[in-house]
Each structure stands twice: as C-alpha cells, then as structure tokens.
Amino acid sequence: MTDSKELTPAQKMMGDIAPKLVQLNDDILFGDVWERKEISPRERSLITVSSLITGGNMEQLSFHLNKAKENGLSEEELVEVITHLAFYAGWPKAMSAIMVAKKLFLEEK
Structure with a gap:
C-alpha cells in the first residue's frame, strides 16, 4: 500500500477486505493517473x-x-x-x- 502512516480513505473503507484494490486505487489511480500532467x-x-x-x-x-x-x-x-x-x-x-x-x-x- 502507500507509504503514508495515516490511512487513506480507501484503506479505511475497504482495506480490511480488499487490500489489493486499495493499493491499486491509492497507488495507480490516485498516485499515477490523477497526477498525470496531460x-x-x-x-x-x-x-x-x-x-x-x-x-x-x-x-x-x-x-x-x-x-x-x-x-x-x-x-x-x-x-x-x-x-x-x-x-x-x-x-x-x-x-x-x-x-x-x-x-x-x-x-x-
């Protein structure tokens, strides 16, 4: 998951049941896609x-x-x-x- 010590909203909502989905959400969707400059x-x-x-x-x-x-x-x-x-x-x-x-x-x- 992300390196942050504070839980992300996705981690709070579903981290206990879907950790891989949370990782993709946090790292790929919001960590990469939302940060693209195009x-x-x-x-x-x-x-x-x-x-x-x-x-x-x-x-x-x-x-x-x-x-x-x-x-x-x-x-x-x-x-x-x-x-x-x-x-x-x-x-x-x-x-x-x-x-x-x-x-x-x-x-x-």
Whole structure:
C-alpha cells in the first residue's frame, strides 16, 4: 500500500477486505493517473463527475463532487454539468445526481 502512516480513505473503507484494490486505487489511480500532467486536475474532475453521472454511479459521486470543488469547479458549474447531462445521460440519472449534490452542498454550509 502507500507509504503514508495515516490511512487513506480507501484503506479505511475497504482495506480490511480488499487490500489489493486499495493499493491499486491509492497507488495507480490516485498516485499515477490523477497526477498525470496531460490534463489538469480540474478537467479530470469534470470528466470523472460526468462519467459517474452518465454511468449512474451515485455512490462515488459525493467524493468526486468534493474533489471537483477542491480542483476548482464551483457548485454552480457542477449543477450546470448535471443539468446539461440530463439530456445526454438521462433525466433519472440527473435527478439522482442533483439530489446527491444538494445534500452535499447543504451539509457544507
């Protein structure tokens, strides 16, 4: 796993049951793929949030909405992404995504 002494979020969530998946998540996905310089972290977040919504993967969406905000996307931009995707990914997926966003954004205020 990673060299850090503090547990990563993935280690806390599933390290006890899926240590290899955690290692791949921490070392490859977030340690390599997310750090590549060919596109910015902001662009990666925009792509990732869009992909999660399109795929209907709402369980991962809260984490990535937060990451998107850390990477420079505003709440208004994220709501606009969801609104735009309603016509490409489907209305039910957009409605589910906006409820995830609403809950997350209200918790932060």
